Amino acid sequence: MEEEYISKVIKERGIVSRVFGKISRAYVGLVHDLIYYRGVYMVGRENIPPVGTPMIIVSNHQNTLNDALAVEFGFKDRDVCIFTRADMFKKPVVRWILRGFNLLPAFRYSQDGLDTVSYNEDVFKIAGKDILKGNAVLIFPEAVNQDKRWLGNFSEGYLRMAFDAVKEDDFKTDIKILPIVNHYSDYFGFREDVMLKIGEPLSLKDYYELYQTKPRTARRNINSEIRSRIERMMLNITDLDNYDAIDYLRLTYGRHYCRLCGGNPNKLPDRLESDKALFAELEAAKADHADDLKEIYEGSLTLKATCKRCKVEDKNFDEKRPSTIKFIMQLLGLIVLFPLFIFSLIPNLLLFLAPFPLTDKLKAGNSHQAMFVGGVRFTLNTLFVGPLVYTLQMFLDVYFFGWIVAAVHLVLLPFFGIGAWQYRRGFITMKRQWRFRRERNKGLAGMDELRKKIFDKLDNILSKNTWKKEL
Numbered sequence: 001m002e003e004e005y006i007s008k009v010i011k012e013r014g015i016v017s018r019v020f021g022k023i024s025r026a027y028v029g030l031v032h033d034l035i036y037y038r039g040v041y042m043v044g045r046e047n048i049p050p051v052g053t054p055m056i057i058v059s060n061h062q063n064t065l066n067d068a069l070a071v072e073f074g075f076k077d078r079d080v081c082i083f084t085r086a087d088m089f090k091k092p093v094v095r096w097i098l099r100g101f102n103l104l105p106a107f108r109y110s111q112d113g114l115d116t117v118s119y120n121e122d123v124f125k126i127a128g129k130d131i132l133k134g135n136a137v138l139i140f141p142e143a144v145n146q147d148k149r150w151l152g153n154f155s156e157g158y159l160r161m162a163f164d165a166v167k168e169d170d171f172k173t174d175i176k177i178l179p180i181v182n183h184y185s186d187y188f189g190f191r192e193d194v195m196l197k198i199g200e201p202l203s204l205k206d207y208y209e210l211y212q213t214k215p216r217t218a219r220r221n222i223n224s225e226i227r228s229r230i231e232r233m234m235l236n237i238t239d240l241d242n243y244d245a246i247d248y249l250r251l252t253y254g255r256h257y258c259r260l261c262g263g264n265p266n267k268l269p270d271r272l273e274s275d276k277a278l279f280a281e282l283e284a285a286k287a288d289h290a291d292d293l294k295e296i297y298e299g300s301l302t303l304k305a306t307c308k309r310c311k312v313e314d315k316n317f318d319e320k321r322p323s324t325i326k327f328i329m330q331l332l333g334l335i336v337l338f339p340l341f342i343f344s345l346i347p348n349l350l351l352f353l354a355p356f357p358l359t360d361k362l363k364a365g366n367s368h369q370a371m372f373v374g375g376v377r378f379t380l381n382t383l384f385v386g387p388l389v390y391t392l393q394m395f396l397d398v399y400f401f402g403w404i405v406a407a408v409h410l411v412l413l414p415f416f417g418i419g420a421w422q423y424r425r426g427f428i429t430m431k432r433q434w435r436f437r438r439e440r441n442k443g444l445a446g447m448d449e450l451r452k453k454i455f456d457k458l459d460n461i462l463s464k465n466t467w468k469k470e471l
Contacts, residue, residue, distance in 0.1 A: 021100030029073040031382045035414045038191045042074050043269050044198035047178070051078050052134040054175045055201070056158055058226050059182055060151055060234055061140035065375030066194070067182045071138050072101075074196045081130050082138045086119070108143055120157065128165030132173055137161075141223070147367035148243055151236045154227045159219040162204055163211055171212075174205035179226050181234040183272050188373045191421060193268040199229045235275050239283065245297035246282060248304045250275050252314040252451075253458055281462045289461050299454050303447055310443040316436040317451055330430050334423070341423040347393050348417035354385045 033040050049055055057080065061067055068082050079102060086105035089095045104127060107119045127137045141154040162175050179199035186192040202225060211218035237246055255265040257278050263270030285293055307314055345352075355377040362369045362376065390413055397406035436444070 017096060017100040020097075021102060024097075024100065025072065028069070028382055029076070031386075031414075032069055032073050032378075035418065036190065036378055036382075037194050039193040039268065040073075041193065041195035041268055042198070043195065047198045047200050048075070049176045049178065049201055054131045054134055054173055055136040055178055056131065056162055056175060057136055057138045057178045057180055058158060058230065059138065059140055059180045060146075060230055061142045061144070061182075062146045062149065062371070063182060063184055063187050063374055064145050064372050065379060066184070066187075067140065068138065069378070070182050070194050070196055071180065075136065078136055080136045080138050081127055083123075083127070083140070106143075124157075124161040124164065128161055128168070131162070131175060132165055132169055136178075141227075145368060145371050147371050148240070149235045149237050149247065150240070150243075151227070151231050151234065154223050156219045156223050159222055163215065163219070166204065166208070171205075171208045174203055176201040177204060177222065177226055178202075179229040179233070181230055183234065183268065185268055185271070187371065188377075190377070191418065195268045195272065197233050197269075197272070199233050202226060202229075235272060235279065237279055239279075242297050244304075245300045246279060248300050248314075249282075249296070249454075249458075250278060252300070252303075253455055254278055255315070255318075256455065257458075257462070278462070285461050292457055292461060296454050296457055299450055303450055303454070306444060306447055310435065310439045312432050312436040312439065312444070314451075316432060317448065319433065321437065327430070327434060330426075334427055334430070337423060341420055344416035344420040344423075347389065347413055348420055350389050351381045351385050351417060352421075355380050 057071060057075075059067060059071060065084075068084065072080055072082065081102045081104060083106040084098070084103050086107045089098060089105045104123050105119070106123070131137055137158075139158040141156075141158055142152040143155050144152070146152055162177070166173055166175060178201045181197040181199070183195045183197065184192060185194075202222065204222070207218045207222055210221075235250075237243055239246060254271070254275055258265040258271055258274035261274045261277060263274050265271055265274075282293065303314070358376050358380070359373045362372050390410060393413065394406050394410050397409050401409075440448075
């Protein structure tokens, strides 16, 4: 059973599968970088070893498939082999597609059962040979997707794979372990920002001597060092008892704090650094301001619940109170643009609606299931709904208007979809502003004072060190 399964995994990485994978990755990468995300950042690019360097990329794992995609299209100059859930390889057609994308199955005791874990040894041999050829392999050593902005425990499986490979090569080849961090402005939304932060690579060769006498110690030391490097780069909110309050403060007070630190709260790399500094200062403040922090956390949860109940956002407090005339002008603008919105929406409507049955079900499940929302939305629309809808639209355009109009319309369709999405956002923003104006002295009564009190307390407690000076 094991030999049959592994042989199929190897066999289906054939020439046709490779060609399919390259064409598909080019298309999916275009959608990923230009359509799905508003901004794609890559920080620390200078730390990436040259093409042809045997390399294992080690990443945190918080956004299911989207994490792998961010790395896949961040490292466009090389073919990255990615480990993913083994249960996705059960269907022959799906397995063929996944192998085309250079994915390999990773078997986990908790999900796939104890009798399947031994399969990893053969799969690791495939990946190890690929690494020694000068290719890269992506590993998520947390094994499971986290449901918060924090870092879980690391498995040492990737190091066993690396050392098994170099043992076959008589320890001649140096493998680089490259720590990276995936970070998002929002896990679930369309047209949000994604960032890859690249750390300094670790040379496995420095541990060859130790490994030959104390293999477990060598693996443990490397694993601890790699995890430490990733932890320093990412936002790791370790205070899980107060996680919801801290995460809300990061999104609300965090904008103000970022500006105090000299950063731009609208730029994801700046927000990551200021959010890390904010959490570090909150942790440091526990020693002398425990009672104040308790009051701040309780107040922030009250503010969060009240805003949610009134269907407004915290940033509405910072906005200048819009006049009736401004609201009328905004409404007129939306009315004037409404025909263009309908024109843009109709060919993209199915892409907006198709994911909801699945994503709503995931959101209704546990927090880990909810983290699959972004990946399901991206995969469903990019690989299935989008190609189907746009192909049908192209045939209709060819029939009624000819090939030239059809080709131009096909290129513009995704951007019409973005325009329709932005129109929707503008409409929702206007509704929230109007609702905020209506509820300020009703459902939101007292929230202005509570918010100001929270911000003032934080201003007094925190030192507001300028993190940019430390970069």
